[in-house]
Amino acid sequence: MSPLGDILTIQLVLATLRLATPIALIALGETFSERAGIINVGVEGTAVLGALVTALVSYFTGSPWIALIAAMVAGGLAGALHAVWCIRFQANHVVSGIGINILVAGLALFITSSVWGWRGTSASAPMISTWYITTAAFLIIFASQVFMFRTKWGLRLRVVGEKPEAADTAGIDVHRTRYIYTILNGVLCGLAGAFFFNSVGRFTSGMVGGRGFIGIAAMVIGNYSPIGGLGAALLFGFIDALQMRLQSYIPSQFSIMLPYLITVIALAFFIRKANVPAALGKHYVKQ
């Protein structure tokens, strides 16, 4: 069989769907919070936290389903922390997100060493099929598209990110809305983290490996819409799947670089600035 035929198989399609899942979830979460006006670059760390918590809970309870819920709760808490920092304490959004990433990176090493005695790696623990998460992700994304552009709550969300003063005048609680969607972002990132754990059945500190940032890139390329983000995530998922196949043909260090390089190139060529929410990253002070 020719190398090309060897690479392009139904397995590749399935791998694309699978690998796109966490990126699409993170892109969706970020779409929600940025539409409300909160940038969260802590999605990377939040996903790491989700994976770590899944490993911990699955290891100690033996139930991967409880672990899945726990990951989403932990992600939500990280989102809440970010929201408090950005809204209540008026931290710069990007800086606060960096804070989450650094803090979680430290915690992941400390906790794995403390619990399992291995730096940055957990023991293996019960897992579920990632297809559950992939299926759920697709359903959530399509529902979110309808929610965001076809319901009054979706409209309220977009107004808060676009014109917070107008939202306030119309009786929408700007801060509460921002808290809700930043927490939702965290929950979705926690779910993405659970995906990472369940794809191998153990936690390793490098397992998210920048997929959080790629999720943000997917959101930008998808122009702040759930479906658009999914489309971009599928592109990155495909690249990821492809690079895994290519590892038998080119040095692995090279193929590992591929998704990151493609992300930069994609950003440079697909960039559209049309839908950036007007009040993104700005603190809203109630008059």
Add this chain to the structure above:
Amino acid sequence: MIGTVRADETNERELAEMMVGRDVVFTVRRTEVKGAPEPVLKVVDVQAVDDRGLLALKGVSFELRKNEILGIAGVQGNGQAELAEVLTGLRPVKKGSISLDGLELTGKTARDFIDAGIAHIPADRHLRGLVMDFTLRENAILGRQRAHEFAPSCFWQDQRAITRYTERIVREFGVKTPSVHVLVRNLSGGNQQRLIVGREFSKGPRVIIAAQPTRGLDIGGMEYVREQLLAMRDHGAAVLLISMDLDEVMMLSDRIAVIYEGRIVAIKDPETTDRRELGELMLSGSRAQAGGEMR
């Protein structure tokens, strides 16, 4: 000439006097300038788009003369903001040309406009006119940060010269501040505006683009800025006054240009026109009742 106070303004004037505790000059003294008008800034058929990409200036032409204030009257959103930006190099010209004393400025950068001697009091002082988290000192040299008197070489800023210069502006333009080392964010709006006016006028400009120079000021500050504009005019500057306040335009201008939907629809002499005529032009752009066209 000395203008007159109309009867229906009396109460307003008394009120104003009570507020500032002294006689307020609502009317201003304008000295006549002898000799033929000398055009300085020539604007020919300029077109430009707004932030959304729509045509906001649809062919604007006028000339701005030495020793004059040309007022731009118009309802907000008829191209005034874009006009000010085009004349300071902050917005690209789509068509047409701008020249200062024969020096072609079309397509040049904001830097070139500053170096050519065009000062700019921007309409939005918080956004454009000041770096809110810079000190007074730092803001005092904005636009002239590379001038030889402040930066003798690209490796050296003369800190003392900057401090002295800032202190002079603070003194001459009455900026109330505890020191020149505080952030302008901590100044009141009026004092921020005085700093901008002081900075722009201290450049020795040939042309001043003054957009909404008195907006948001208290009466004392308003009066002060208006006096300064007239003083600059008397010293030979060519002033373009863009203001939504029709009374202000009528009071200060030597000529009044009415802008409507991105076009200058008429240029009037303030002594022969009145609020009604200008108002009609501003609202409809119609020349139907306009008489006494002025060149």
Add this chain to the structure above:
Amino acid sequence: MKRSALLLKGSSLAHELGITALSILLAFGISAFIIWAAGFSVSAVFINLWKGAFGGKLALGSTLTKSTPIILTSLSFLFAFRAGLFNIGAEGQLYIGAIVAAVVGAYLNLPVGLHVFVCLLAAGLAGAFWGWIPGYLRAKRGVNEFVSTMMLSYVAIGFTDYLVAPRGPLHDAKYWANQTARIASTAALPRIMRPTQVSVALIIAVFFAFVVWYYLFRTPAGYELRSVGLSPPAAEYGGIRIERKLILALSIAGLLAGLAGAGEVLGTHFRFIGRFSPGYGWDGIAGGLIARAHPIGAIFAALLMGALRAGGMQVQRSGAAPGDIAAVIQGLVIFFIIAPTLIRVLIRWRKR
């Protein structure tokens, strides 16, 4: 009065220092709780942390060695930050600088003195190039530099690792490990605190802190850079070409991080080792934030980061707790330092 977002927004030096000190104290307090909750001895951890960082010449040498690259990566982060940009790709720029320093150091034949200088220069330029790419993409194509610098970091780490891997072109055939050949002795930076690994790179790093300070606060170009960072519309009004400043800021940020990598190769390891950095680039983000984007502050912030790394290793060796507690402390410090109103709110609570 509304006081928002960026750390740069003004207040007095004493006030800033006070908040920084309180944040660090608070972080240590919460870490103590975490250590206790995880079932370790708080006092043993803190004693070993101190011993590993400052207890004796060897410990101090370890702290200083680790602080050296972090000073430069902190400068890298804050330089871009002053222009309103987030350079979170110092790690990658560091690797690019390091590999170039190693190649020039190993394969070029130059006299003493000149050789080191050429190595540093080449490494700085290579790092600058790696910073120029996201700078250019940001200025011309509007690509978010946050994502692109991060992505390019992964690319740089993978690419350099490939170069020195067993089948790679720069692999040293004498050893199995992913590394280059040893650099010539003419390219080495002298050690200044034997027997520790502290080298002249430390002096270079501190020197650059002052250079960056001078550039930002005492030259017209630095003035322009800072005005772009604080208010792009006002900078534009002041006749400043914003695009150029953005590209310049990320290029210089890359240069500083590239020098950090060169210092590691020329002063510490004397060769390029694949994935040698324990995260000095990421530490630079923390350092720049803790320093509140002040170049001189970066020296002290980097010292804190270096001390935490050195102390963490001692904690690990002593068995008091996992050494990574240091990374947790680092994360907490940042978290408290970045919320401008947090400490004020806490003080108000206490008074209530």
